[in-house]
Amino acid sequence: MKTLVIYTSKYGATEKYAKWIAEELQADIKEGKNVSSDTLQGYDRIIFGGGMYAGSINGIDIITKNESILLGKDLVIFSVGLLDGSKTENQPGLQESMERNLKKEILEHAKVFHLQGALEYNKLSFSHKMMMNMMRKIIAKKPAEEQNESDRAIVNMKQNPVDFANKKNLKPLLDVCK
Numbered sequence: 472m473k474t475l476v477i478y479t480s481k482y483g484a485t486e487k488y489a490k491w492i493a494e495e496l497q498a499d500i501k502e503g504k505n506v507s508s509d510t511l512q513g514y515d516r517i518i519f520g521g522g523m524y525a526g527s528i529n530g531i532d533i534i535t536k537n538e539s540i541l542l543g544k545d546l547v548i549f550s551v552g553l554l555d556g557s558k559t560e561n562q563p564g565l566q567e568s569m570e571r572n573l574k575k576e577i578l579e580h581a582k583v584f585h586l587q588g589a590l591e592y593n594k595l596s597f598s599h600k601m602m603m604n605m606m607r608k609i610i611a612k613k614p615a616e617e618q619n620e621s622d623r624a625i626v627n628m629k630q631n632p633v634d635f636a637n638k639k640n641l642k643p644l645l646d647v648c649k
């Protein structure tokens with residue numbers, strides 16, 4: 472099946488996953504900004520990945536602008552964020568984010584995954600540092616036992632960069648593609 476992996480990545484976690492997928496499936500790979508509707512037409516399967524920022528999937532407009540083309544193709548969508556998508560307790564929240572980002576028709580058609588990414592405070596842009604500092608203040612007020620893995624990563628982001636991106640996280644996604 473002729474497959475194109477498309478990614479939009481600010482700090483590299485989504486790009487890392489996209490490259491692993493393309494390698495594993497021997498697929499073509501392109502950055503979202505370099506993909507046109509005509510490019511999509513040339514493939515049987517599209518795999519799109521974007522980093523999660525304040526609940527929005529970076530670069531998702533490539534999907535929303537090309538719904539009619541994509542409904543006729545095999546479609547896999549993955550978001551990359553701090554939460555671990557393999558944990559049951561994270562799934563309702565991640566599903567809600569997907570529902571905010573994508574129309575029902577596309578969500579029902581696509582196979583959707585959430586992969587765990589990375590956070591390195593020193594590499595963030597100025598505006599992202601500001602946003603994360605604000606989030607950190609809010610999260611730090613939660614009792615420690617109510618903080619999830621993502622909260623803890625944010626609270627400790629200045630002293631502890633985290634990188635949860637791991638090839639193993641791709642197994643469920645690759646399984647549906649093989």
Ligand SMILES: Cc1cc2nc3c(=O)[nH]c(=O)nc-3n(C[C@H](O)[C@H](O)[C@H](O)COP(=O)(O)O)c2cc1C
Nearest residue numbers: 480481482483484485522523525526552553588589
């Ligand atoms: C400003 C900002 C907002 C973020 N918002 C979310 C979020 O809403 N949900 C989430 O799971 N991760 C969130 N993250 C974490 C990123 O999704 C994570 O760092 C991911 O690895 C980014 O992928 P990329 O480097 O490929 O763009 C946020 C990170 C930053 C810097």
